[in-house]
Amino acid sequence: PPLDFARDGRGWPHRDKSRFVEAGGTRFHVQIFGHDDAPALLLLHGTGASTHSFRDLAPILAEHYRVVIPDLPGHGFTAAPRWRRVSITGMAAAIAAMLAALDIAPAYVAGHSAGAAILLRMALDGQIAPQRIVSLNGALLPFPGVAAHLFPRLAKLLFLNPVAPRFFSWRARNTGAVAQLMESTGSRISAEGVAYYERLFASPTHVEGALSMMANWDLEGLRRDLPRLAVPLTLVVGTRDRAIPPEVSERVARMVKNASVETLPGLGHLAHEEAPGQVAAVVTAAFAEDINSAELRID
Numbered sequence: 001p002p003l004d005f006a007r008d009g010r011g012w013p014h015r016d017k018s019r020f021v022e023a024g025g026t027r028f029h030v031q032i033f034g035h036d037d038a039p040a041l042l043l044l045h046g047t048g049a050s051t052h053s054f055r056d057l058a059p060i061l062a063e064h065y066r067v068v069i070p071d072l073p074g075h076g077f078t079a080a081p082r083w084r085r086v087s088i089t090g091m092a093a094a095i096a097a098m099l100a101a102l103d104i105a106p107a108y109v110a111g112h113s114a115g116a117a118i119l120l121r122m123a124l125d126g127q128i129a130p131q132r133i134v135s136l137n138g139a140l141l142p143f144p145g146v147a148a149h150l151f152p153r154l155a156k157l158l159f160l161n162p163v164a165p166r167f168f169s170w171r172a173r174n175t176g177a178v179a180q181l182m183e184s185t186g187s188r189i190s191a192e193g194v195a196y197y198e199r200l201f202a203s204p205t206h207v208e209g210a211l212s213m214m215a216n217w218d219l220e221g222l223r224r225d226l227p228r229l230a231v232p233l234t235l236v237v238g239t240r241d242r243a244i245p246p247e248v249s250e251r252v253a254r255m256v257k258n259a260s261v262e263t264l265p266g267l268g269h270l271a272h273e274e275a276p277g278q279v280a281a282v283v284t285a286a287f288a289e290d291i292n293s294a295e296l297r298i299d
Contacts (some may be wrong), residue, residue, distance in 0.1 A: 003077055006271075013055035025094075029050075030070045034066040049075065066104075074209025076206065087216045141223050141252065
């Protein structure tokens with residue numbers, strides 16, 4: 001069954017910030033932090049995660065921004081989309097519909113892993129016009145070599161097998177599989193953080209949402225379009241990231257006109273959960289560049 005907020009959301013991080021929004025045929029779970037008159041900052045999580053992954057980062061950023069964090073379609077407490085192909089353009093359109101329903105036009109955006117790819121797609125397609133995009137260990141380019149064909153095909157086979165999501169959720173409930181998965185990313189997160197992922201992966205619906213997203217994830221079009229990105233881009237990279245090779249961000253920086261790379265020594269793919277204070281400092285410094293340059297233009 002899908003995750004139920006009344007039942008499974010008990011003790012969920014920042015539950016008091018949660019609301020539900022109907023948009024684009026999907027019922028979104030969204031958390032909003034900060035003052036209404038602060039500049040809006042949209043945060044997007046990656047595949048298989050939810051709002052919980054920003055539980056420590058969001059309150060720090062909320063000192064300066066109105067932080068908006070949705071669960072992606074099919075993830076966490078956001079309903080699975082009615083459309084079956086959970087492509088990058090489909091996700092982008094769904095998030096754009098959610099922003100329209102909330103009447104929020106984000107001044108800044110930041111995304112982790114696949115969340116960063118969605119934001120870049122939205123900016124390229126004119127669905128958002130932020131002053132800057134921050135990519136946190138962004139999954140922005142196709143897998144190299146044989147993996148490009150193998151991983152989506154494997155995810156598709158698993159997704160099309162109705163037993164697969166139940167098997168994965170059974171493993172999440174009965175073994176240390178989730179903790180091993182987290183460690184394999186190169187990150188060391190708290191037992192509390194692992195427990196939130198275990199709660200998510202105990203739901204076949206959440207697992208199905210993640211598998212569906214992986215099965216339909218085609219980054220070739222994004223790679224082709226990246227050189228025409230007009231929005232400044234900051235690529236934040238954990239040097240211990242074992243999920244997305246750090247050189248991916250270096251390659252993207254060479255493809256995009258106004259891009260820079262910030263490294264986080266010793267941190268892995270889930271850097272924002274390992275060291276939220278450090279990541280918040282890098283993010284706010286990146287956004288401050290635009291505020292300072294705007295002031296210079298006015299002077």
